[in-house]
Amino acid sequence: MAGDPKLNLLFDGRCPDCGQRQVTLPATSPEVGDDFDWDLRDYDSFRLFMLQELSARFPERRRWTPADVEVALAELLAYGLDQLSDALDRATAETCLETARRPESLRRLLKLVGYDAAGLAKRLRAKPFDELAPEAARESLTPADLARFDNWWLDHPEKMDLARLDGPRAIHDQHRMVTLADFEVRLAEHPLVLRAYAWESWDGAWSTVHVAVIPWQPDAGSLGLDDPGNYSDEVWEKTVAFHAARGIFLPPDETASVRLVLYPYLEAYRMVGQEVVLEEAVRVGIQMSVSVQVRGDYFQSEIRHAIERALGTGPGGFFEPGRLRFGEDLLASDIYQALMALEGVENVCLNRFKRLGDRYTDQAASGRIVLEGLEVAVCDNDPAGPDRGYYGLTLRGGRKG
Numbered sequence: 001m002a003g004d005p006k007l008n009l010l011f012d013g014r015c016p017d018c019g020q021r022q023v024t025l026p027a028t029s030p031e032v033g034d035d036f037d038w039d040l041r042d043y044d045s046f047r048l049f050m051l052q053e054l055s056a057r058f059p060e061r062r063r064w065t066p067a068d069v070e071v072a073l074a075e076l077l078a079y080g081l082d083q084l085s086d087a088l089d090r091a092t093a094e095t096c097l098e099t100a101r102r103p104e105s106l107r108r109l110l111k112l113v114g115y116d117a118a119g120l121a122k123r124l125r126a127k128p129f130d131e132l133a134p135e136a137a138r139e140s141l142t143p144a145d146l147a148r149f150d151n152w153w154l155d156h157p158e159k160m161d162l163a164r165l166d167g168p169r170a171i172h173d174q175h176r177m178v179t180l181a182d183f184e185v186r187l188a189e190h191p192l193v194l195r196a197y198a199w200e201s202w203d204g205a206w207s208t209v210h211v212a213v214i215p216w217q218p219d220a221g222s223l224g225l226d227d228p229g230n231y232s233d234e235v236w237e238k239t240v241a242f243h244a245a246r247g248i249f250l251p252p253d254e255t256a257s258v259r260l261v262l263y264p265y266l267e268a269y270r271m272v273g274q275e276v277v278l279e280e281a282v283r284v285g286i287q288m289s290v291s292v293q294v295r296g297d298y299f300q301s302e303i304r305h306a307i308e309r310a311l312g313t314g315p316g317g318f319f320e321p322g323r324l325r326f327g328e329d330l331l332a333s334d335i336y337q338a339l340m341a342l343e344g345v346e347n348v349c350l351n352r353f354k355r356l357g358d359r360y361t362d363q364a365a366s367g368r369i370v371l372e373g374l375e376v377a378v379c380d381n382d383p384a385g386p387d388r389g390y391y392g393l394t395l396r397g398g399r400k401g
Contacts, residue, residue, distance in 0.1 A: 004026070005023050009022075047074060097109045097110070098164070103153035103154055106153075113171050115171065117167070118141055118146055137244075175269055176271070178271060180209070184196045190262065191235055192235065192258050193213050193214070194216060197325075198211045206275065208277055209270075211278055213258075218231075218232070225257060228257060250264070263278075282375045285378060285386075289351040289391065290307075290348065291394045292349075293349075295397065296399070300399065303344050304393065307342065308393075311339075318338050319378060327371050327374070328376075332353050332364065351364060356389055
C-alpha cells in the first residue's frame with residue numbers, strides 16, 4: 001500500500017532562514033490486473049470461467065469432477081451470479097420506456113414525459129374505471145386507483161404496449177393555438193365545431209384574434225353560439241371524452257351553450273396575453289327555383305326524395321352544415337353537378353338563383369352568388385324557418401306516383 005510522502009528541509013549553512021524542501025515520494029503501487037470477463041452474464045459462462053481459473057492456478061491437478069468441493073462451490077457461485085445478473089438486467093430494463101415491463105415503472109416513465117395513462121383512463125371512464133360514476137371520475141387518483149390500474153395492465157399487456165407508443169406520440173403533437181391556422185385546426189377538432197375561420201385585428205393597443213365557427217347542428221332547427229345546447233347523446237359523449245382526454249373543464253349542464261363549452265378549450269391552449277373572441281357565422285339564405293326533367297322509367301316521387309336528400313342538410317347533402325367554407329361563392333354549376341349525378345334525372349334547369357331578399361337580384365344567368373367574409377350559404381328548405389333559405393321544385397316527365 002502506498003505511504004505518505006516524506007518532507008525534509010535542508011539548509012546549506014549560509015543563511016539560517018533560507019532552506020530547501022525536499023519531498024521523497026513513496027513507491028508506486030503495482031497495478032492490479034483485471035482478468036475478469038465483464039461480458040459474462042449467465043450461469044454457463046460464470047461456471048466455465050471459474051473452472052478455467054481453478055485449472056490455471058492448480059496446474060498440477062489433472063482431473064476435476066462434479067463431486068469435487070471446488071467444482072460444487074464454483075457451480076453454487078455461478079448460480080448466485082446468474083441470479084444477480086438477471087436482477088441487474090431487470091432493474092436496468094425498468095429505467096427505459098422501451099424495455100420496462102412492470103406496470104408501475106411504465107406508468108411513472110410515461111408520466112415523466114407528460115402522459116398520465118392512469119389519470120386519462122379515469123377521466124374517460126375507460127377500463128378499469130368504466131364502472132365509476134361521472135362525479136367519481138373527476139376526482140384525483142388514489143393509491144387504490146393506481147393499484148387497480150396496474151393490475152389491469154398486468155392482465156392486458158397489449159394495453160401497456162399501446163400506451164408505450166401513445167405516450168411519446170402525444171408529447172410530439174402540437175396542441176397550442178399560436179398561429180391563425182392553429183386556431184382553425186384545433187377548433188375544428190372539437191366535436192361541437194364543424195368548421196372554423198380565424199383572422200386577426202389591431203385594436204390600437206394589442207391584436208385580437210377573432211374566430212368564427214359553424215357549430216354542430218341538430219336534425220331539426222338551428223343552433224347558434226349562445227343558444228341553449230340541444231345536443232344529441234352521441235355528440236355530448238364525444239364532447240365529454242374530448243375534454244376529459246385533455247383535462248379541460250366542461251360545464252356539467254348539457255344545456256350549456258356552444259360558447260360556454262368552447263371557452264375553456266380556448267383558454268387552455270391560447271397564448272398568454274392573447275385575446276380571443278368567438279364570432280357567429282353569417283348565414284346567408286339562398287332562394288332557388290329548380291325544374292327537373294325525369295326519365296320515363298322513373299317515378300317522380302323517387303326523384304323528389306333523391307333531390308331533397310341531395311340538396312338537404314343531412315350527411316352528404318349539398319347544404320350539410322360545415323361543408324361550405326366561409327366566404328365561398330355559391331356556383332350554379334355545383335348545383336347542376338349534384339342533381340345530374342342522380343339516377344333518373346335527365347335534365348336540370350335553374351330558373352331562380354339568388355340571395356334571400358328583394359334587394360338582391362337573380363343570379364341564374366351569371367351562375368354565381370358572391371359571398372364574403374363570414375358569410376356561409378344555407379338552404380334548409382324548412383317552412384318554419386324561411387329566413388334560412390328555401391327552394392321550389394318542379395318535376396316534369398317520368399311516371400306519376
